[in-house]
Amino acid sequence: MDEILRFERVWYRYEEGRMALTDFSVTVRAGERIAVLGENGAGKSTFFLLANGVLRPEKGTVLWNGIPIGRDVKSLNALRKGVGLVFQDPDVQILAGTVAEEISFGPVNLGLSVAQVSRRVEAALDTFALQPYRDRAPQSLSGGEKKRVTLADAAAMDPQLLLLDEPASSLDPVHARQLEEYLALLSRRGLALMVATHDVDFAWRWADRVLVFHNGTLAADGGPAQIFEQEELLRRCGLEQPVLIRIARILGLKRAPRTVEELEQEWRV
Structure with missing residues (x-):
């Protein structure tokens, strides 16, 4: 599989001085299904924000499709176009007055034509069964429906890599199963998916690769069987x-x- 995202010895420190990632290196390839595990504060969310270009590394290099991401608009836009991010809380992400307007926000900002935006919006509405809600205020929807809107938001950008931060949190079992069905659909379409989660059972049945974070470092990287047979590693990483x-x-x-x-x-x- 082709490499799409690479971190080379990346460091990131928050303003108060707390180190979030230390000498962090990893490569992500097209089409992978990766579960990202670790305790709260281990560095998972920082990793996602760096991967999407929201944050910039203190030291080290982030490469997208082999090209280093600098502070110039062109390279940052390429990264943000290629890497979609779905936040844990849908209300943080949802801004527009209707579902259709919400989904159109990203494609409009890409500078696409009206016809191209319309096609992407309609495709996302169809894919995530949101046509009945197209003129509804997304803020009025249920938690599971809002999650589908945020997935549609990200999918309408046509990314190569989609990052999901605790996507099943606060979902009931029915909507959690539905979420996995949508993830399977996106995977079949060729998207690389990274899901930050505390649910080791989900990671075991879904992922083909597992990253384990611990105190801002990558403690382990491997297939699910390789990772989950290491009981001492699991205990150390909570x-x-x-x-x-x-x-x-x-x-x-x-x-x-x-x-x-x-x-x-x-x-x-």
Whole structure:
């Protein structure tokens, strides 16, 4: 897979002097599904804000499609166009008077023609089942509906990489399952997805790669099986093994299933 985003020895310190990322390096490739794990304050949100160009590194380099991102408008715009960001709280992101206007905001700022903006808005409304809400005030929608609006916002920008910060927080089980279905749809369309989450069970069944943050550093980077078998690492970083791994151990299964459906199949055999 082609590289799209790279951090080379990036450092970031907040104004009060607190170090958020220390000597941080990572590469993200097209089409990956990456779960980003770690305790609160471990550096996950700072990483996302640097990856989207909201923050700029104190030291080190961020590269987008092989090109270093400077402080010039051109390179920053390329990064912000290519990397979409969905915040944990939809109300932070939603600004416009109607759902359709909200989704059109990003494409309009890209300087697209009226026809191009219209096509992107209609496609996003269709993809996220928002046509019935197009003329509604997004602030009046339910939490699950607002989350779909923020996903539509980001998708309408046609990014290569989409960052989602705790997207399932405050969602009920029905809307959380619906969110995973939308993530699967976006993945099939070729987007690279990075999801910051505390839900290790979600990370186990969904991700093909896991990044573990600890005290502003990258403590581990690997496949889910590789990461979740390291019990000492998990304890040090405030994480637990996924339930299905623990169940597989109790049942004596040779391979831990990724989903409940896989567990049922293994157990029947």
